[in-house]
Amino acid sequence: MKVKEACGVVGISAVPPTRVAPQMYVGLLALQHRGQESSGLCTVSEEGLESRRRKGLVSKFSGTEIDRRKGWAGIGHVRYSTTGAVRLREAQPFLFSAGNTRLALAFNGTIANYRVLRKELRRERYKFLTCTDTETIAQLFAAKLRKTGHDYISSFESLMEELIGGYSLAILNEKGDLFAVRDPFGFKPLCLGRLSQESFSVSSESVAFDTMSGQLVRDVKPGEVVKVNHDSVEGVQIQKEERHAHCMFEYVYFSRPDSVIDGRSVYQVRQRLGRKLAKIHPAKADLIIPVPDSGRGAATGFSIESGLPIREGLMKNRYIGRTFIMPTQGFREFSVKLKLNPVRSVVEGKNIVLVDDSIVRGTTIKHIVRLLRSVGAKSIHLRISCPPIIMPCYMGIDFPTRRELIAADYSVEEICQYIGADSLGYMSVDGLAEAIEIPRNQLCLACLTGDYILRERLKGQSVEALETAFSRRLPSPRQEP
Ligand code: SF4
Numbered sequence: 001m002k003v004k005e006a007c008g009v010v011g012i013s014a015v016p017p018t019r020v021a022p023q024m025y026v027g028l029l030a031l032q033h034r035g036q037e038s039s040g041l042c043t044v045s046e047e048g049l050e051s052r053r054r055k056g057l058v059s060k061f062s063g064t065e066i067d068r069r070k071g072w073a074g075i076g077h078v079r080y081s082t083t084g085a086v087r088l089r090e091a092q093p094f095l096f097s098a099g100n101t102r103l104a105l106a107f108n109g110t111i112a113n114y115r116v117l118r119k120e121l122r123r124e125r126y127k128f129l130t131c132t133d134t135e136t137i138a139q140l141f142a143a144k145l146r147k148t149g150h151d152y153i154s155s156f157e158s159l160m161e162e163l164i165g166g167y168s169l170a171i172l173n174e175k176g177d178l179f180a181v182r183d184p185f186g187f188k189p190l191c192l193g194r195l196s197q198e199s200f201s202v203s204s205e206s207v208a209f210d211t212m213s214g215q216l217v218r219d220v221k222p223g224e225v226v227k228v229n230h231d232s233v234e235g236v237q238i239q240k241e242e243r244h245a246h247c248m249f250e251y252v253y254f255s256r257p258d259s260v261i262d263g264r265s266v267y268q269v270r271q272r273l274g275r276k277l278a279k280i281h282p283a284k285a286d287l288i289i290p291v292p293d294s295g296r297g298a299a300t301g302f303s304i305e306s307g308l309p310i311r312e313g314l315m316k317n318r319y320i321g322r323t324f325i326m327p328t329q330g331f332r333e334f335s336v337k338l339k340l341n342p343v344r345s346v347v348e349g350k351n352i353v354l355v356d357d358s359i360v361r362g363t364t365i366k367h368i369v370r371l372l373r374s375v376g377a378k379s380i381h382l383r384i385s386c387p388p389i390i391m392p393c394y395m396g397i398d399f400p401t402r403r404e405l406i407a408a409d410y411s412v413e414e415i416c417q418y419i420g421a422d423s424l425g426y427m428s429v430d431g432l433a434e435a436i437e438i439p440r441n442q443l444c445l446a447c448l449t450g451d452y453i454l455r456e457r458l459k460g461q462s463v464e465a466l467e468t469a470f471s472r473r474l475p476s477p478r479q480e481p
Helices: 021-030 063-068 114-123 133-148 152-162 207-211 248-254 266-280 296-306 329-339 363-374 412-419 429-436 453-458 463-471
Strands: 008-014 038-045 048-055 073-079 094-098 101-111 165-173 178-182 191-196 199-203 215-219 224-228 233-237 287-290 314-316 340-342 351-356 379-384 423-426
Touching (some): 008 021, 008 101, 038 165, 073 165, 094 133, 101 133, 133 152, 152 224, 178 199, 266 296, 266 379, 314 363, 340 363, 363 379
Parallel strands (some): 287 351, 351 379, 379 423
Antiparallel strands (some): 008 073, 008 199, 038 073, 094 101, 101 165, 165 178, 178 224, 191 199, 191 215
16 A cells, blocks of 8 residues: 655754643644644653644644643644545654664655665564555664664764655654754755744744744755754754755645745745736736635736736635545545635626636636636636646655646647636746746756656666656556546
8 A cells, every 4th residue: 555645744842841732733733734634743751752643633632632741842743645544553743663762753755765665674674563654764764773873863864865755854752852854855845943042843834933933944954954952953964965856836835825935935936926827828807716725826916917806706615625635536526516606796797817726637627617607707717827737746745646637638728628718828837937936957846847856866776666656657548537
């Protein structure tokens, strides 16, 4: 069984006897959009590491339970798996041992060669409780710690040499040392914040610091390990790649607009994408309607550039989760029907520019176009702030197989026809890089271009590693969408 994750991590180190659990809980709530299937907190006190995990939302933890938690340092996690099964034992933080030392790990990303690593560890008699790449990282790190006599930096160095993938890690030991680790290409975001004079934090996104009344200090650099204590932060550059590969989709869709990632405001990026879209694909229309919530930033940019008014023509049921992170296609279709309702008084008789962030399968946007037509939209010009997604992601974002990606086999005209829009305009790949303000060769654009940077690193690996990473989702024959 394959398990992949697109998750969020948070960690805090404060001075004893501060109790960090309430702040961590708030930080995790801010990262809830990164995963809704399970959540967990692990704190360290004089009694050692204590971990609690729940299926479902962070709010499943009771206030009393959080208030009572001891511990001056901790890590937390929200998880989204791409497998149908959601099991508590695969929830994180993941507890493990290296000799007599207990540790906890929270992980966001995907390890392309984890099956090969796992097999090797099994040969060395390591036992596994789950099928996740998380446990493989944990066991591998435990092996490194044992070999180096618990020299953490040498162990991370050796770990980074073996892991091939996109990953951001938070690791906590029984002494309360908190380590933040980002892969050498910087696929996944990870940043460092300060919560008070005596408290530092790490998080997948800076928005967690805002909610915890703290401040963003800086990003963890690709290939860096940062050791965080309540009174010090020590960064060690373990690996330095000339080429980085920051995931473009964090800016386009996945991260919260109020986050700052690698020095760029996600909201400003989305607005620049909208302005560019208006220049590349102008439309004669009466108004702009964003697909809530992810289309809003780009719709604002489109409005600024085009001078067209922006109106809320689609109302969202806020109690239904994002379709993208529901576990199966059956759930997704059901949730779309529950999720959005058109506002007749805004839509009827109008020529509309409908702005959304991306098209994956095409089923959601087709439904939205149909909804707008059902209340009298005169024409619908669809504008998408992400270029066509033509390949799967192997670095931790849950895109479906190539067979399910509508842009993999169909032209823009064919997609427009399928969706039922009057026109369709996508952002270009160059326009996307310009809007993010990161050079094209420092971004991961693999799902748009097929240029997988990890393919290079996997050269010389066993055939099995290559298969694990790239061959399970072979291009499919052309099918009707
Ligand atoms: S393939 Fe796409 S979604 Fe995956 S890391 Fe690269 S840019 Fe992000």
